[in-house]
Amino acid sequence: MSGWAQKRFWKEVSVVQTEDGFAVELDGRRVKTPAKAPLAVPTRAMAEAIAAEWDAQTESVDPGTMPCTRSANAAIDKVTHQHSEVAAMLAEYGDSDLLCYRADAPAELTLRQAQEWDPALDWAAEALGVRLQPRTGILHQPQEAAALAALAEQVHAMTPFQLAAFHDLVGISGSLILGFAAAQGWRSADELWLLSRLDERWQEEQWGVDEDAQAAAEVKRQEFLHAKRFYDFS
Template sequence: MSEWAPKRFWKKAETAKTEQGYSVLLDGRPVRTPAKAQLHVPSVAIADRIAAEFDAQEDRIDPRTMPFTRTANAAVDKVSIQHSEVADMLADYGDSDLLCYRASSPDELVERQAEQWDPLLDWAAEALNARLHPRVGVIHDPQDTSSLKTLRTRVHALNNFELAAFHDLVSISGSLVIGFAAKARAFDAIQLWNVSRLDELWQEEQWGRDEEAHEMAEHKKAAFLHADCFMRLLDE
């Protein structure tokens, strides 16, 4: 698409209200997705971020510096045409949620998992009406079917833009509960990220930091926090 040409061709990026929500204009021309659909987003806050990303591009365009544009494109080009499949894939995390699989030892790790993960499971039981139960070990042990059905229904109820952000919140953290907790703003995003990294942080304490693994974790952290921000701005 022309808007993603290697070189910048526009002088000004601005947002505009449309019947479908908000769009971004480059010298008056609407931005289109890689699949050539006109890009409409549901909130002016998201449109403003996308416009700012286009404005920040210099002579050559670097899509890696445009996370809001990428997420919006994914919502339009990918999620919208396979919403049910994406929702089912994410809902499946409920039956193997990170927060449910616990260590049997050492005692300090067991206690830390209970201290940090139990409050999230308790929150899900109350706020989502879905009680997931901890298991010791890594062997799969199915959760209650009624809770899983409730969670699946909630995932399918997300709109395309919510689901695009929700995808990263869940897949990066490994937890459907964490994804919903982020969406509900029930816990701070950094807290949720650290909770999802509990086991890795424990290993670092015991054996020291692996710099390559740490660098990879930082990239995932940035993506998780972006998804959290995108989700929040959908309401603004």
């Protein structure tokens, strides 16, 4: 029925420890995922964040105000059952990483890309044991197979909850390296978001700000910040 929304039926929200992690209960009844699986998360901090979202609901339940609940549902209902496929898809970003595709002109842009993106590649070389090589132009030039395999191994090692968050860190930024940098706290999520938007920021400086594009970017920024927060909970 169009316009239907679930009504709040509970008075008390609580977090309980269970055999499979931490659960959220509504008046003593355990919250379940959309696929009817018990909602069990790995840490109390994550469960408390989810509980706070449920407790904040008023007369009608608004899923748009429950990002931690949505991420936990995705981890349980989707990523757990497709872990290898999700990890492989994200690892593929390493072969076309945003940080490696550089402009050949103008000089000011190429200099800024080097100044802002090279430190991230340097960090990855030390922290991840892999150095991806920058390319000039838009044509695909493969990275070394050994480097990609090393990155893929680290992606596949993530838990379903980590991978659910990592999916957004990588997909929104367009960079496997920035996804790892966010997950491992190389810089703040806001700083890494700005790195991922270097080309867009350059365009805005040259041609001015498009309000619609700016509004869409802000939505993505909030999603990126949430993904980092959810990863930290895991």
